[in-house]
Amino acid sequence: MFILSLLYAFFLLFSLGASCPFHEGVNMAADFTFVATENNNFRSMPRDAPPTDDEIAINNVRVFDGDKLLPATTVVIRGNTIISIGHSSKTGKQVEGNGGVLLPGLIDAHAHPSNITDLQNLSCYGVTTTMLMACFQPQLCQSLKNHTGLVDIVAGSLPAAGPGSVHGSIIVAVDGNGDRLVSNVSTAAQWVDEAVAWGPDFIKLIAESPGLDQKTLDVLTEQSHQHGKQVACHASALDAYNQAATARVDHIQHAPLDQPISTELAGYMRSRGQVATPTLAILRAISDASPTTRNYTAAEETVRRLKAAGVPIVAGTDANLIGGGFVPTVAFGVSLHDELRLLVNAGLSPVEALRAATSVAAKQWGLDDRGVIAPGKRADLVLLSENPLEDIHATTTIQKVWLAGVEFSGAIGSF
Numbered sequence: 313m314f315i316l317s318l319l320y321a322f323f324l325l326f327s328l329g330a331s332c333p334f335h336e337g338v339n340m341a342a343d344f345t346f347v348a349t350e351n352n353n354f355r356s357m358p359r360d361a362p363p364t365d366d367e368i369a370i371n372n373v374r375v376f377d378g379d380k381l382l383p384a385t386t387v388v389i390r391g392n393t394i395i396s397i398g399h400s401s402k403t404g405k406q407v408e409g410n411g412g413v414l415l416p417g418l419i420d421a422h423a424h425p426s427n428i429t430d431l432q433n434l435s436c437y438g439v440t441t442t443m444l445m446a447c448f449q450p451q452l453c454q455s456l457k458n459h460t461g462l463v464d465i466v467a468g469s470l471p472a473a474g475p476g477s478v479h480g481s482i483i484v485a486v487d488g489n490g491d492r493l494v495s496n497v498s499t500a501a502q503w504v505d506e507a508v509a510w511g512p513d514f515i516k517l518i519a520e521s522p523g524l525d526q527k528t529l530d531v532l533t534e535q536s537h538q539h540g541k542q543v544a545c546h547a548s549a550l551d552a553y554n555q556a557a558t559a560r561v562d563h564i565q566h567a568p569l570d571q572p573i574s575t576e577l578a579g580y581m582r583s584r585g586q587v588a589t590p591t592l593a594i595l596r597a598i599s600d601a602s603p604t605t606r607n608y609t610a611a612e613e614t615v616r617r618l619k620a621a622g623v624p625i626v627a628g629t630d631a632n633l634i635g636g637g638f639v640p641t642v643a644f645g646v647s648l649h650d651e652l653r654l655l656v657n658a659g660l661s662p663v664e665a666l667r668a669a670t671s672v673a674a675k676q677w678g679l680d681d682r683g684v685i686a687p688g689k690r691a692d693l694v695l696l697s698e699n700p701l702e703d704i705h706a707t708t709t710i711q712k713v714w715l716a717g718v719e720f721s722g723a724i725g726s727f
């Protein structure tokens with residue numbers, strides 16, 4: 313489906329140079345409506361694993377509670393909630409953990425799912441929450457929400473992009489006009505007021521060159537904060553990264569593929585409480601495709617400097633199935649495990665990488681009900697047979713996945 317691919321392409325995109333392979337005036341309404349309807353139909357279908365109020369006791373598991381590994385014990389869940397650690401359950405269904413490791417459900421803080429297959433693929437690899445990093449069509453984004461037994465979606469807004477920019481020209485191609493671009497600083501606040509209308513969970517901005525100027529990014533961020541929304545900003549080159557940091561956005565997406573950020577910039581981000589989501593999985597794929605112009609080593613160096621400065625690092629992949637030769641595809645779910653390994657290769661310890669995909673991600677996104685294994689939290693859980701704190705590759709030893717207390721009913725993802 314080329315039209316849909318084009319549409320999703322709009323979500324991410326690293327500036328691919330001057331040429332812009334888009335045509336204006338494509339009417340996408342029918343495709344959106346079709347996919348959204350299919351997604352909504354799936355939500356209303358009777359499912360294999362309806363939530364119940366029965367207890368489930370997961371016995372003989374070492375618990376990674378989001379911070380550290382606890383000795384083997386029992387975790388009991390009921391409904392969608394973890395009710396205890398260290399107590400057995402006489403009445404509940406018993407699950408044997410065989411001395412494996414129980415993780416909080418994994419969070420992929422940057423992905424572009426569009427249909428139920430994408431949600432299933434995320435879920436079968438233990439991803440229980442994902443940030444839908446941009447939304448073109450509210451109807452489609454809402455149709456991905458509230459699916460029992462599947463990954464929970466935190467949805468971003470339409471990306472804010474300017475006329476004449478790469479991302480802006482994608483919006484023009486999708487809409488057939490530039491009505492939803494941010495024309496200049498005087499329209500920025502109103503743009504945000506309109507972008508929040510359908511109820512996105514956060515605001516997505518694009519820093520790029522050519523693109524929105526500093527003042528416009530500043531106003532977009534301020535106005536988003538006025539609405540109580542966090543701001544996530546795309547920045548895949550050093551200039552853009554500087555702009556995003558200066559604008560005081562909450563989350564900077566990607567890492568520069570031209571040169572590493574300076575230690576001063578990392579310190580500046582730390583002092584302002586900003587968070588980085590390096591998305592090494594897609595950066596690796598992009599630099600593999602264009603090794604002469606994209607420097608993956610620079611991205612790894614940025615991760616080292618962010619870590620040294622104490623900037624919180626969150627795991628995200630930019631998973632997408634756009635393809636078509638103009639942005640690398642990154643598979644849903646399995647790529648989060650690649651991201652964990654790439655973060656470790658870039659200098660994080662295994663426990664830091666695991667926190668980046670659990671407790672740190674949840675905390676920095678204000679998701680107080682998840683990211684840790686503790687009584688009262690959402691029963692988002694991943695049971696492994698091996699210990700990823702010893703070797704990060706062990707996250708691929710998934711035995712079972714629970715999403716808000718509902719065990720994933722399909723086959724666990726293969727690696």
Ligand SMILES: *[C@@H]1O[C@H](CO)[C@@H](O)[C@H](O)[C@H]1NC(C)=O
Nearest residue numbers: 350426427428429430633634
């Ligand atoms: C979701 O989209 C992919 C193509 O991106 C397609 O292969 C798959 O069949 C779609 N799934 C559903 C449920 O429509």
Ligand SMILES: *[C@@H]1O[C@H](CO)[C@@H](O)[C@H](O)[C@H]1NC(C)=O
Nearest residue numbers: 355453454455456457458459
């Ligand atoms: C999802 O569930 C929440 C909480 O129950 C509800 O507020 C929201 O309207 C639902 N959204 C959709 C699209 O079903």
Ligand SMILES: *[C@@H]1O[C@H](CO)[C@@H](O)[C@H](O)[C@H]1NC(C)=O
Nearest residue numbers: 493494495496497498499500
């Ligand atoms: C800003 O953009 C709006 C809408 O395109 C336009 O009416 C206005 O003249 C522009 N203002 C400036 C200062 O360029």
Ligand SMILES: *[C@@H]1O[C@H](CO)[C@@H](O)[C@H](O)[C@H]1NC(C)=O
Nearest residue numbers: 571572607608609610611613
């Ligand atoms: C890539 O970045 C690394 C780290 O900053 C640097 O040492 C190396 O020279 C860069 N390579 C190229 C080809 O620019």
Ligand SMILES: *[C@@H]1O[C@H](CO)[C@@H](O)[C@H](O)[C@H]1NC(C)=O
Nearest residue numbers: 429432433436643644646722
């Ligand atoms: C998604 O999952 C299905 C099985 O549910 C598998 O056949 C397919 O290869 C997966 N796609 C990707 C891109 O991982």
Ligand SMILES: [Zn+2]
Nearest residue numbers: 323324445630
């Ligand atoms: Zn993206």
